[in-house]
Amino acid sequence: MPLDLTASSIELTRQICDIESVSGHEKALADAIETELTRMPHLDVLRDGDLVVARTNLGRARRVVIAGHIDTVPVNGNLPTRFETADGVDYLWGRGTVDMKPGVAVALKLAAELTAPAVDLTWLFYDHEEVASDQNGLARLARTRPELLAGDFAILGEPSNGAVEGGCNGTMRFDVVTRGKRAHSARGWMGENAIHKAAPILRLLADFEPETIEVDGLAYRENLNAVLVGGGVAGNVIPDECRIHVNYRFAPSRRPDEAEAKMRALFEPLGEFELKDLSPGARPGLDDPLAQEFLAAVGLEAKPKYGWTDVARFSVLGIPAVNFGPGDPSLAHADDERVPLAQITACEDALRAWLS
Amino acid sequence: MPLDLTASSIELTRQICDIESVSGHEKALADAIETELTRMPHLDVLRDGDLVVARTNLGRARRVVIAGHIDTVPVNGNLPTRFETADGVDYLWGRGTVDMKPGVAVALKLAAELTAPAVDLTWLFYDHEEVASDQNGLARLARTRPELLAGDFAILGEPSNGAVEGGCNGTMRFDVVTRGKRAHSARGWMGENAIHKAAPILRLLADFEPETIEVDGLAYRENLNAVLVGGGVAGNVIPDECRIHVNYRFAPSRRPDEAEAKMRALFEPLGEFELKDLSPGARPGLDDPLAQEFLAAVGLEAKPKYGWTDVARFSVLGIPAVNFGPGDPSLAHADDERVPLAQITACEDALRAWLS
Numbered sequence: 210m211p212l213d214l215t216a217s218s219i220e221l222t223r224q225i226c227d228i229e230s231v232s233g234h235e236k237a238l239a240d241a242i243e244t245e246l247t248r249m250p251h252l253d254v255l256r257d258g259d260l261v262v263a264r265t266n267l268g269r270a271r272r273v274v275i276a277g278h279i280d281t282v283p284v285n286g287n288l289p290t291r292f293e294t295a296d297g298v299d300y301l302w303g304r305g306t307v308d309m310k311p312g313v314a315v316a317l318k319l320a321a322e323l324t325a326p327a328v329d330l331t332w333l334f335y336d337h338e339e340v341a342s343d344q345n346g347l348a349r350l351a352r353t354r355p356e357l358l359a360g361d362f363a364i365l366g367e368p369s370n371g372a373v374e375g376g377c378n379g380t381m382r383f384d385v386v387t388r389g390k391r392a393h394s395a396r397g398w399m400g401e402n403a404i405h406k407a408a409p410i411l412r413l414l415a416d417f418e419p420e421t422i423e424v425d426g427l428a429y430r431e432n433l434n435a436v437l438v439g440g441g442v443a444g445n446v447i448p449d450e451c452r453i454h455v456n457y458r459f460a461p462s463r464r465p466d467e468a469e470a471k472m473r474a475l476f477e478p479l480g481e482f483e484l485k486d487l488s489p490g491a492r493p494g495l496d497d498p499l500a501q502e503f504l505a506a507v508g509l510e511a512k513p514k515y516g517w518t519d520v521a522r523f524s525v526l527g528i529p530a531v532n533f534g535p536g537d538p539s540l541a542h543a544d545d546e547r548v549p550l551a552q553i554t555a556c557e558d559a560l561r562a563w564l565s
Numbered sequence: 566m567p568l569d570l571t572a573s574s575i576e577l578t579r580q581i582c583d584i585e586s587v588s589g590h591e592k593a594l595a596d597a598i599e600t601e602l603t604r605m606p607h608l609d610v611l612r613d614g615d616l617v618v619a620r621t622n623l624g625r626a627r628r629v630v631i632a633g634h635i636d637t638v639p640v641n642g643n644l645p646t647r648f649e650t651a652d653g654v655d656y657l658w659g660r661g662t663v664d665m666k667p668g669v670a671v672a673l674k675l676a677a678e679l680t681a682p683a684v685d686l687t688w689l690f691y692d693h694e695e696v697a698s699d700q701n702g703l704a705r706l707a708r709t710r711p712e713l714l715a716g717d718f719a720i721l722g723e724p725s726n727g728a729v730e731g732g733c734n735g736t737m738r739f740d741v742v743t744r745g746k747r748a749h750s751a752r753g754w755m756g757e758n759a760i761h762k763a764a765p766i767l768r769l770l771a772d773f774e775p776e777t778i779e780v781d782g783l784a785y786r787e788n789l790n791a792v793l794v795g796g797g798v799a800g801n802v803i804p805d806e807c808r809i810h811v812n813y814r815f816a817p818s819r820r821p822d823e824a825e826a827k828m829r830a831l832f833e834p835l836g837e838f839e840l841k842d843l844s845p846g847a848r849p850g851l852d853d854p855l856a857q858e859f860l861a862a863v864g865l866e867a868k869p870k871y872g873w874t875d876v877a878r879f880s881v882l883g884i885p886a887v888n889f890g891p892g893d894p895s896l897a898h899a900d901d902e903r904v905p906l907a908q909i910t911a912c913e914d915a916l917r918a919w920l921s
Contacts, residue, residue: 380751394814405767434750437760442793515752
């Protein structure tokens, strides 16, 4: 199933969506991308698993990395795609139409078209983004061939409703555990109720007032939530354990160890603290001249990104990075994923104008 | 495997324990009991499923019912029984040695022996006590042939460490449910956290001061406990439901509808209230003259029973009932169930003295 890189970005989005590529099954799409890009004399193409990287080497002073993942979450009766119109807006509907095949289509079209861009370009199409972090294709490349990720600025084509979203909050998950002593509930006073001991923990969470922190000109809104709670043994037993799983989303100006210390100070007086995972945020890096030029060229103001995305991986490598792509992120993974066609074209035009 | 009703109550306990009779497999033991009792000219014997009832009909002014279940919880490497000595105390060890085959053995021995008791006697050996209430043999008889349960006083041979335990608390289970609105936890402020809303419910439970209520001279200690808690969808989703399962044990002087109204008044302001089950308690009925005589004869003071037992079924029929049997109730269902031999003999002697 060959791709036609001369087709419109809308048509190309549809072609790419209709090549099913749920995480772990990216090969057909990676093959098609590799085949087309290899035809282009201005690009050096490399394959690593189901990741394809294509680079210009024009000796420009600066290099921009444009990346997107080619996998999707599982299909659920929403392929093949179809065009539909609602309230006067034209959409492409189906799995991947938001997360994130229009971004891939725009990148692929411009990779073929821009034979003499203003900066050197690294186009990255990677696998396994929608699954556990240790399988992530971009993370793999960062570990094994970091030189291929080198650049002065990076754009990730994740859905951002066509806006520019900079950086992302960090995220941390931990359990707060209370302990008690089992007893038959007919003689409750012989035990010690671990669920009752969770009262001050939930009270603290309910009363907590999360901060909003400005980082490089963007306001990052933090938040702190119990996301899971579980405790108890049976209907007639005083529970000896209660476990509250908490998610803290923290501004990228906090170092992970600072965020952890803040949480420990709050919760350790109330229960056992078990850290489960901790990922740093990414500063938006919008004070970088290249980022400023990009914002001026696309004529958009940047907004903070709240969800954790792979821009944080670039941040760790010291490369400022933003999300910029078609599609409403709140429809990502939804069964009725759909993208307004005008957003695909707008992204394509903005990127072309800046890179030409 | 015939039973020898002329053996000592200790030896008879052992014989009965070694006929395995996990709930649903009572037939062999029920057969053996029926066979022996049918030989006794002073008893009218009836069989109903695996329940055996044997009655004297001597025209006495009063009738006492003495009942015990013949089933056990599943065996777990603890049959056949064995004798053992620890800290100078002689025990019979194994499944059923506490709950409640020594009580059955004492009843069986006295059923055979007491040909001319001071009151008419109804001896009840019933099935399916250790499983769901709708299978309970005693409950079945109360539904289908309540005249066979008629009496002025009842003794249930459940383990009570050889003490007399009167009546029992009622028990009620209900869920208190809080609701919220799902959202991605990266944008927690777009949702509504149902787990956080549970804070005042746990606070109320933790602060609740249960009453102790005197009923017919016995002090019933109530209690109120969260026994299970659950809520949440995933590590990155604001939870839209949290469910707290609460057990309220209430004094037998409260009617079930009063207990329910009390709980609704407490919890309905804080969440949705879902009643799960509700069983009335049983008044000890120790002001009854027959009960007073029994206490005087055995020379023991009565204590309140906290766990719900089948004495409540007699209470519903208007028959005062107490628990009186060998064995430590806290070892019931334990894999190291064992009964002090002296308690078996003491119970036998006390009952014989009163009934003769």
